[in-house]
Amino acid sequence: MNVSVRLFFGYFLVVGLAAWFVLTVINRETEPGIRQATEETLVDTAHVLAEMAALELSTGRINQGSFAASLRAATRRSPRADIAGVHKESIDFRVYVTDAHGIVVYDSEHAALGEDYSQWRDIARVLRGEYGARSTLDDPDDPQSSVMYVAAPIFWQGERIGVLSVAKPMSSLAPYISRATARVKQSGFWLLAATAAIGLFFSGWLSWSIHRLRAYARAVADGRKAEPPTGGGHQFSELARALGQMREKLEGKQYVERYVQNLAHEMKSPLTAVIGAAEILEDELPAADRRKFADSIGEQARRLQAIIERMLMLARVEQLQAPEAGATVDLVKMLKTTIELRRQFLDARRLACQLDAPAAVDVRGDAFLLQQAVLNLLDNAIEFSPDGGTIEITLEVGEDEAEIRIRDHGTGAPDYALPQLFERFYSLPRPATGKKSTGLGLALVREVARLHGGEAGFANHPAGGGVAWIRMQQE
Template sequence: MNISVRLFFGYFLVVGLAAWFVLNTFTHETEPGIRQATEETLVDTAHVLAEMAAMELSAGRIGQGAFADSLRAATRRSPRANISGVEKETIDFRVYVTDPHGIVVYDSEGTAVGADYAQWRDIARVLRGEYGARNTLENPADPNSSVMYVAAPIFWQGELIGVLSLAKPLASLHPYIARAEQRVKQSGLLLLAATAAIGLFFSGWLSWSINRLRAYARDVADGRKAEPPTSGGRQFSELARALAEMRERLEGKQYVERYVQNLAHEMKSPLTAVIGAAEILEGDPPAADRRRFADSIGEQARRLQAIIDRMLMLARVEQLQAPEGIATVDLAELLKTCIELRRQQLDARRLDCRLSATPVSIRGDAFLLQQAILNLLDNAIEFSPEGGLIELALSHTEEASEITVRDHGAGAPDYALRQLFDRFYSLPRPATGRKSTGLGLALVREVARLHDGDAEFANHPDGGGVGRIRLPPG
C-alpha cells in the first residue's frame, strides 16, 4: 500500500476516533445538559411562585384567590414563541401546593386535591428542610412521559406553612433535545468531512513530493538529465539536495574513472605511433623517411589534440543540467552559418551542399547547437564520395523541430548503427581508411538531450546515411 495512503488512513483513524469520542460525549450529554438547565429554571420559578402563594395559603383560600386565577389564565395563553426553530404554542406546567403535612390543598389540574404526597421525594425532602426534586413517569409504559418536579417551601412570618411543587413534562423538551443532537451530529459530520479533505490534501501533497523524488531517482538511475525537486517542503527539499549532491559525487567519481580509462585507451595508439616514429628519427634515417615519420608525428599529435578538445567539450556538456547561454536561435540561419564554416572542406572534396529550411526559432544554446550540427556535417563530408551531394533540411511540426543531414555515401553497416553514438566508436573513413575520435556523434546526442530533444542516425532507403536532431518547439 502506498505510504501516503497508509498515512492518510492512520491520520483519519486517529482523527475519526477522536471525533467519534467527542460526538458520542456531546450526544450523551445533550439531554442531561438540557434537563439540568431546565431544572435550574424550575428552581427559580418554584421559589417565585412559593412567595406569591404564601399569603393566600396562610389565609386558607389558595384554590379560590388571585393565585389560582392567575395560573388558570396562564394555562390558556398561547406564547407563539419560535425557540431555535421550534414553535412553542402552549404553556406546559403543573403546580400543586401541600400543607405542612404533605396533603395536597391545591392542584392546577384539579386532580390531586386531598391526596397525601408526603412520601413523594420532592415534598418529603422540602419538609425536612432539603432541596426537593423528582422525575416521575406519568405512564409507566411510556418512557417519554417523564415529568420533572421541583419543590419550594412556602413560609409565612417565618413558619413553614406548606410546599409548592412545579412540574414540567420533559416531552416538551424533546424537540430541543433532538434539534441539539442533530446539530451536534451535523457538526461532527462536517468536521469529519473537513478532516478527510485536509487529510487527502496533505496525503496528496506527500504522495506528489515522494513521486517527484522517485521520478528524480529513476532519471538518475537511467542516466537522464534531471533537476532535483525542491518544492515539496523543507525536509523534502533537503533530501532532494542531498540526493543531488550524492549523485554529483558518485557521477563525478565514476565520470573521472571512465573518462581516464577511455582517454588512456584512445591515446595509447597515437602515442605508440609517436614514440615509434621518434625512435626511428633518432637513428638518422634517410630524408624521405624522416619526412614521412615527421608527418606521422604531426598527424598523431593533431589526433591527440582533437581527442582532448572534444573530450573536454563533451565532458562539459555532460555535466550540464540545462543549456547555459539560452537565447532565441534561428535554426535556418544557424544551418547557413554551419555550411559557411565548412565551405573549405566542402570545396576541397567538390561537394555540393544544399539547404532546404523553413523559418524556425527555438530557445537554446546557439554555440552548442552549432557544434552539434557541425559534427553531423563533418560526418557527412567524410563519408560522402568526392563530388557528391549533401542535403541539409529543417522541418517543423507542433511536436518538434527536426534537422537532418544526409550524405550520399555507402551508409553505415547494420551492426554499427546501434553503436555510432557511443564514445570513441568510429568507422574507417572511405577516403583515408582512418578513424575519427569517435566523440562527434556522442556530443551531438548530448547536446540534443540537453535541449530536451534527441539525435539518431539511420541509413536512407535510397542510399547514404541520415543524421537527425529533434528539438522541442520553441
C-alpha cells in the same frame, strides 16, 4: 503500502478517535445538560409561584382565588414562539399544591385533589426542609413520557404551611434535544471531513516530495542529468541538496576515472603508431619511406589533438545543466553559416547541399555549441556520402520545439551499430578512407541536445542513406 498512506491512516486514526471521543461525550451530555438547565428554571418558577400562592393557601381559598385564575388563563395562552427553529404553541406545565401534611389541595389539571403526595420525592424532601425534585414516567411503558417535578416550600408568617410543585413534561424538550444532537453529529461529520481533507493534503504533499526525491535518485542511478528537487519544505530541500552534493562528488570521481580510462585507451593506438614510426625513422631509409612515416606521425598527432580537443569540449558540456551563453539563436542563419564553413569539403567531394527551412526560426541557447553539434552531423554526412551525391538539411518547427535533420545518400549504418552510435569513442569506418573518427562527435551532439531540452538521434532512411537529427526547445 507507502509511507504517505501509512502516515495518513495514522494521522486520521488518532484525530478521528479524538474527535469521536469528544463528540460522543458532547452527545451524551447534550440531553442531561438541557435537563439540568430546565430544572434550574423550574426551581426559580416554583419559588416565585410559592410566594404568590402563600396568601390564598393560608386563607383556604387556593382553588377559588386569583392564583388559580391566573394559572388557568396562562394555560390557555398560545405564545407562538420560535426558539432556535422550534415553534412553541402551548404552555406546557402543571402546578399542584399540598398542605403541610402532603395532601394535594390544588391541581392545575384537577387530577390529584385530596390525594396524599407526602411520599413523593419532591414533596417529601421539601417537608423535611431539603431541596425536592423528581422525574417520573407518566406511562411506565413509554420512556419518552418522563415528567420533571421541582417543589418549593410555601411559608406564611415564618411557618411552612404547604408545598408547591411545578411539573414540566420532558417531551416538550425533545425537539431541542434532537436538534442539538443533530447539530453535534453534523459538526462531527464536517470535522472528520476537514480532518480527512487536511490529512490528504499533507499526505499528498509528503508523497509529492518523496516522489521527487525518488525520481531524482533514479535519475542519478541511471546516469541522467537532473537538478536536486527543492520546494518540498526545509528538511526535504536540505536532503535534496545533500543528495546533490553526494552525487556531484561521486560523479566527479567516476567521471574522472572513466575519462582517464577512455582517453588512455583511445590514445594508445595513435601513440603506438607514432612511436613505431619514430623508431623506424632512426634507421637509414629512402626519402619516400621517410616521407611516408613522417606523414603517419603527423596524421596520428593530429588525431591525438582532435581527441583531446573533443574530449575537453565534451567534458565541459556534460558538466553543464543549462547553456552558459544563453541567447536568441537564428537557426536558419546558423545553418547557412555552417554550410559555408564546410563549403570547401563539399566542393572537394562534388556534393550538393540543399537547405529546406522557414524564413526564420529562433531558439534560446548557446549559439557556439549548437553550431558545433550541427557541424559534427554535417561532417558525418559528408564523410558517408558518395562523391557527387546530395546532402539534404531540413529544419522543421513544431508547437514548442525545432528539429534539424541532415540526410545523406550513402549506405547508412549497420543495424548492430545503431544503438551505439552516440556512445563515446564508438565510430564506423569511413567509406572513402576506411579510417575511423574520434568517436566523440555524436556524443557531443547528444549532450548539446540535452542541454537545450531536446534529444538527438540517427536512423537509416527507407530510401537509402542515413538521417541524423537534433531536436531542441523553441524560444
